[in-house]
Amino acid sequence: MAKQVHTKGKSSIKRTRFFKHFLTYFFMLFLSLIIIYPLLITVMTAFKNSDVVAFTLSFQGPWTLQNFTDLFKTTLYGKWYWNTLVISLATMVIQVAVVTLAGYTYSRYSFAGKKWSLTFFLVVQMVPTMAALTAFYVLGMLLNGLDHYWFLTLIYIGGGIPMNTWLMKGYFDTVPYDFDESAKLDGAGNFTIFWKIVMPLVKPMIAVQALWAFMGPFGDFMTARYLLREEANLTVAVGLQEFISDPKDQQVALFAAGAILIAVPICALFFYLQKYFVTGLTAGGSKG
Amino acid sequence: MKKNPNKAMSLSIIPGLGQYYNGQKLKAGIFLGAFVIFVIEMIFFGGAALKGLFTLGTVPMRDHSMFLMVKGTLQLLISVIFIMFYVLNLRDGRKVAQEINAGHEVPISFKEMYHSLGTNSFPYLLTMPAYLLMIFTIILPVLVTLFMAFTNYDFDHIPPAQLIDWVGLLNFKNMFFLSTYRATFGAVFSWTLIWTFCATTLQIVLGIFTAVVAHQDFIKFKRVFGIIFLLPWAVPAFVTILSFSNIFNDSAGAINVQVIPFLNKFFFMHLPQINWMTDPLWTKVALIMIQGWLGFPYIYVLVTGILQSISDDLYEAATIDGATALQKFKNITLPAIFSVAAPTFVTQYTFNFNNFSIIYLFNNGGPGDVGGGAGNSDILISWIYKLTTNSTPQYGLASAVTMIISVIVIGVSLLVFKKTNAFKMEG
Numbered sequence: 001m002a003k004q005v006h007t008k009g010k011s012s013i014k015r016t017r018f019f020k021h022f023l024t025y026f027f028m029l030f031l032s033l034i035i036i037y038p039l040l041i042t043v044m045t046a047f048k049n050s051d052v053v054a055f056t057l058s059f060q061g062p063w064t065l066q067n068f069t070d071l072f073k074t075t076l077y078g079k080w081y082w083n084t085l086v087i088s089l090a091t092m093v094i095q096v097a098v099v100t101l102a103g104y105t106y107s108r109y110s111f112a113g114k115k116w117s118l119t120f121f122l123v124v125q126m127v128p129t130m131a132a133l134t135a136f137y138v139l140g141m142l143l144n145g146l147d148h149y150w151f152l153t154l155i156y157i158g159g160g161i162p163m164n165t166w167l168m169k170g171y172f173d174t175v176p177y178d179f180d181e182s183a184k185l186d187g188a189g190n191f192t193i194f195w196k197i198v199m200p201l202v203k204p205m206i207a208v209q210a211l212w213a214f215m216g217p218f219g220d221f222m223t224a225r226y227l228l229r230e231e232a233n234l235t236v237a238v239g240l241q242e243f244i245s246d247p248k249d250q251q252v253a254l255f256a257a258g259a260i261l262i263a264v265p266i267c268a269l270f271f272y273l274q275k276y277f278v279t280g281l282t283a284g285g286s287k288g
Numbered sequence: 289m290k291k292n293p294n295k296a297m298s299l300s301i302i303p304g305l306g307q308y309y310n311g312q313k314l315k316a317g318i319f320l321g322a323f324v325i326f327v328i329e330m331i332f333f334g335g336a337a338l339k340g341l342f343t344l345g346t347v348p349m350r351d352h353s354m355f356l357m358v359k360g361t362l363q364l365l366i367s368v369i370f371i372m373f374y375v376l377n378l379r380d381g382r383k384v385a386q387e388i389n390a391g392h393e394v395p396i397s398f399k400e401m402y403h404s405l406g407t408n409s410f411p412y413l414l415t416m417p418a419y420l421l422m423i424f425t426i427i428l429p430v431l432v433t434l435f436m437a438f439t440n441y442d443f444d445h446i447p448p449a450q451l452i453d454w455v456g457l458l459n460f461k462n463m464f465f466l467s468t469y470r471a472t473f474g475a476v477f478s479w480t481l482i483w484t485f486c487a488t489t490l491q492i493v494l495g496i497f498t499a500v501v502a503h504q505d506f507i508k509f510k511r512v513f514g515i516i517f518l519l520p521w522a523v524p525a526f527v528t529i530l531s532f533s534n535i536f537n538d539s540a541g542a543i544n545v546q547v548i549p550f551l552n553k554f555f556f557m558h559l560p561q562i563n564w565m566t567d568p569l570w571t572k573v574a575l576i577m578i579q580g581w582l583g584f585p586y587i588y589v590l591v592t593g594i595l596q597s598i599s600d601d602l603y604e605a606a607t608i609d610g611a612t613a614l615q616k617f618k619n620i621t622l623p624a625i626f627s628v629a630a631p632t633f634v635t636q637y638t639f640n641f642n643n644f645s646i647i648y649l650f651n652n653g654g655p656g657d658v659g660g661g662a663g664n665s666d667i668l669i670s671w672i673y674k675l676t677t678n679s680t681p682q683y684g685l686a687s688a689v690t691m692i693i694s695v696i697v698i699g700v701s702l703l704v705f706k707k708t709n710a711f712k713m714e715g
Binding site: 027099259267 | 429432
């Protein structure tokens with residue numbers, strides 16, 4: 001930024017600098033306000049009486065934890081949360097394993113059909129799979145997978161594979177081949193090279209992949225709504241919407257309490273892994 | 289001993305024979321086995337499955353047209369995989385014969401085969417799970433959707449009570465020429481384009497602007513701001529969208545009850561209350577603003593990473609040459625950002641093109657009705673959802689719309705990726 005403006009006087013430099021600082025801080029504070037305001041409303045509402053109607057920011061009590069106890073006593077929220085956790089964990093573990101293997105293979109081995117199949121990954125990745133709802137439904141009927149978690153989990157895993165394999169391959173590519181070569185000279189086998197040499201270096205990307213795979217089922221609405229029918233089998237995203245879907249009987253306080261219990265752990269995970277995926281993002285994005 | 293490559297290849301018309309001729313007995317056995325299994329599968333299941341795909345059933349209640357379609361599609365996939373194997377087998381016969389003639393060692397015994405398998409097919413084994421999963425959760429459903437687009441699968445034809453028939457291009461014809469559907473498609477499609485363009489551009493511009501502003505050296509509490517700016521990304525989107533849907537509520541939401549009165553009181557404005565949920569225009573405005581809120585942190589993080597990698601020397605040299613701040617931004621910062629982040633920007637556009645959650649959760653695609661079951665703020669993907677979930681579902685039509693979406697998204701992405709040369713085919 002232009003810090004030395006020789007032609008102007010000292011006071012005018014000061015004035016422009018003051019303006020620049022003022023405008024910068026003004027923008028950043030204003031943006032922070034816009035970000036925090038809606039989130040704070042939700043947080044505050046969660047501790048209000050359950051008969052609260054207005055969804056506004058107010059610091060007036062009375063405060064209560066009633067909404068949180070109600071969630072688990074009078075609704076199926078606990079069950080929904082558990083369902084989502086099971087699906088999310090399964091998706092995360094399997095998807096990360098599959099994608100890591102495939103990404104490693106595409107980065108480190110050359111084999112017949114490699115180029116062709118990489119293009120295949122790239123095109124498949126663009127298909128909006130979620131729009132194939134009816135096909136999933138019929139498939140679910142045929143395989144008796146409707147209302148079953150394994151079916152939904154498989155769909156989540158499969159949908160994430162093409163894009164994430166690409167990202168993973170891109171990240172593996174950033175680990176120099178020299179490491180493999182020198183390990184091979186030291187007598188390390190394929191597995192040792194993979195597990196002991198390369199894996200520790202791609203940990204950031206694995207963390208990113210794990211987080212995304214884990215968050216997917218928490219955020220998906222369309223597929224879960226369509227393939228899960230029983231009230232008790234819903235995921236937490238679908239269930240939470242039911243609290244406010246009826247315009248005449250919106251339970252905003254209950255909704256807010258449920259929202260917080262989802263947002264806080266995911267936020268914590270997000271910020272815990274943040275330093276990893278900032279590097280993962282730029283490295284994967286630039287190399288491709 | 290010399291082998292005749294052409295003879296090896298023609299013997300391989302029955303898989304395994306060419307390999308036997310080349311002296312690879314174990315391989316010959318495996319290939320012949322695969323061939324026999326496919327033939328048996330074809331006789332007992334495959335033939336009927338392919339026929340089912342063709343007829344889609346003949347007797348209601350006994351034949352479930354959709355199940356027949358899925359089974360037929362699966363068989364189609366199996367056949368394609370077999371054909372690929374078959375071609376490979378022909379080539380293998382020829383290639384191995386040539387290698388023997390050239391004096392190369394080829395694995396013959398079980399032990400040698402095992403070893404060769406271990407090194408040569410290791411990559412295939414490692415990628416196998418990814419392929420199996422993709423075939424069943426992406427390829428198969430997408431193919432079934434493609435086929436469905438050419439059938440009359442709707443509320444009048446629900447299997448197994450009724451049969452489904454192939455109707456050719458009827459769904460596409462209806463969409464483009466039948467006045468009711470054409471009007472709906474036109475309205476939904478144009479809003480989808482406007483939505484995609486405005487929402488994505490807003491989040492990209494806001495993201496870049498924030499990153500550039502927040503990157504300045506003199507700023508204090510950078511860490512605090514960094515955390516705040518990441519919050520919209522960290523909180524799951526559906527939670528915030530549902531919260532916003534409450535906040536924009538016409539009668540009880542914070543915008544109408546709190547923000548507008550506040551502005552009127554302290555800034556001497558005279559803003560009326562706005563019908564966010566019942567006025568189509570304002571719903572659309574709110575949706576675009578919310579997506580800007582939700583989407584800018586991702587761009588902000590990406591661009592901040594890029595800004596840190598630009599060398600200070602460039603800026604210093606530009607300053608010495610007398611460049612203004614704007615010139616430096618235009619000629620140094622922006623090109624650096626776009627050279628790295630262009631593919632990501634494109635994926636943001638395609639993401640919003642299919643951003644179902646925000647449209648459905650904010651106002652359920654409403655308000656009002658533009659025909660065909662679609663509301664004023666419905667985009668193509670949420671219209672598909674409505675077409676398949678309302679009381680008179682139109683599965684065939686919905687699949688046709690799905691195909692159109694896919695063609696658009698794939699076309700645009702391929703074009704741009706080719707242009708920007710992202711995803712280079714290397715290594």
